[in-house]
Amino acid sequence: MTFKEFTRWCNERACDGCWSMNTAIFCIDIVNRVREKPFWKREREWQRINREEYDVISNIVSAINAKIKEVYKERC
Numbered sequence: 001m002t003f004k005e006f007t008r009w010c011n012e013r014a015c016d017g018c019w020s021m022n023t024a025i026f027c028i029d030i031v032n033r034v035r036e037k038p039f040w041k042r043e044r045e046w047q048r049i050n051r052e053e054y055d056v057i058s059n060i061v062s063a064i065n066a067k068i069k070e071v072y073k074e075r076c
Contacts, residue, residue: 001050001057001061002043002046003034003042003043003045003046006027006030006031006046006056006061007031009061010027010028010031013027013064016068018064018067018068018071019064023060023064026060027056027060030046030049030054030056033045033049034046034049
């Protein structure tokens with residue numbers, strides 16, 4: 001997942017309300033940290049944060065996406 005895809009995912013979660021306040025604050029903090037860098041260094045910073053600090057994709061994105069699928073599966 002690229003930084004652009006992550007920000008799109010965050011915007012979608014903000015619209016559908018499928019995350020907690022803590023998760024929202026955490027993701028907004030990550031986006032702000034990456035956007036502090038010059039635009040040509042942002043993708044590298046995003047990859048570093050994801051790989052070395054938090055493993056955002058597997059710990060947050062995948063978990064929330066699985067929960068969304070489960071909720072929608074119950075509704076149908």
